[in-house]
Amino acid sequence: MALITDRDLAPGSPLPTEAQLTADLRTSRGPLREALKALQALGIVEVRHGYGTFVGPATADAMLPWLSFRARSRSALADLLDVRELLEIGLTRRLARSGVPAPVLDELRGCVATMGLGGQRAARADQRFHEIICEAAGNELAKDLVRIFWQAYVDAEQEVGVPRSNPAELAERHDRIVVALVQGDDSGVADTVRRHFDEVRGRLAPER
Amino acid sequence: MALITDRDLAPGSPLPTEAQLTADLRTSRGPLREALKALQALGIVEVRHGYGTFVGPATADAMLPWLSFRARSRSALADLLDVRELLEIGLTRRLARSGVPAPVLDELRGCVATMGLGGQRAARADQRFHEIICEAAGNELAKDLVRIFWQAYVDAEQEVGVPRSNPAELAERHDRIVVALVQGDDSGVADTVRRHFDEVRGRLAPER
DNA sequence: CTTTGTAGGACGTCCTACGTCCTACGATGG
């Protein structure tokens, strides 16, 4: 990491080869590779077999295994959902306050329409819906985190075995968010998003 | 990871030795150690020299290097601050709505008092202040994330060189949050927290 | 100009040996 920051290398830049690094850092190949693996696990470097080592994008994807591992239990999953709610309510509120550009609104409506159809496409539309809202916030980190949290949540949901939501209902929940967004009432928006998460939470709750 | 989840091992449980793992997984020691290093980087396992390998706590500390690496630039730092604001506004809002227990209130006031003194202790009190609010939310993940984000932010702040805030002003900002909390007005609370972050953002803004 | 073959470099894995650290247990002395 020090080497990258010192030389001010941008993502994608090639790093010295393992042979050179062992010479520079006065260590042997084993520990060096272990260090590179650790950095790789954090997305800080990217290793391409037979080609070389490069500065990684450091996207939140690196945190996915961590999140998935952490969110194995139902209670931890509830916490994860809670954090998502926190972030998305905040982001959606902002969007409501700053006003929603027309093209964004159109795309949101398109997602809602797709959601009603159910199946694999609906799930993607659901993800896209939340992604659009985060993109509008103009915060790369927030967008990245929400994306990963979404991914970790659906992965864990499948693992734990949570009942699926009704496509029509899913679409309606999101439609209400869109409607509230158009009205620009940020506290009303918060309510619709909260209700959306309430529904998800209800499915997650341990079956009686 | 599969081994841990399959055997349902709790944090702190011992893992098989490297020798046994190489036998179980049909691999040699080098790649095995690289895998363990990657898991260690994510906090999923904990390796103690000369003793053994154990299931790790998987706390958010694993994200600290990642966050620090990512938040090197001023704009990325602003994004980080923004996410903190998002989370803390949400958490504080909830606390306001659910009502603040008296002992929590006392501790918050204690922190504010310490902040006015300045120095190292003030910084710790600042951290503790935010931690208390997150603890009250009863969400381990959120608390963990906010803690790490705080840590990453102050680390980066020192790195980038952001002017320090005035101790008296710092204390006053936090005191206003406490006052708003007592009143239980969640939208008022949001304003005070936002203003607190506005102050931090002001210091972060590129000097003219 | 396109396709194919090849040579070189770089990462991936394996093996062996030795160093360092920690724990547990037994010996020693009070």
Next chain:
DNA sequence: CCATCGTAGGACGTAGGACGTCCTACAAAG
């Protein structure tokens, strides 16, 4: 009988060398 110390064993840490696999780039053939 108890507290302290030393030691043996096990487990992780590092070193070095050798070979396999993969990728890229370049040259040769069509």
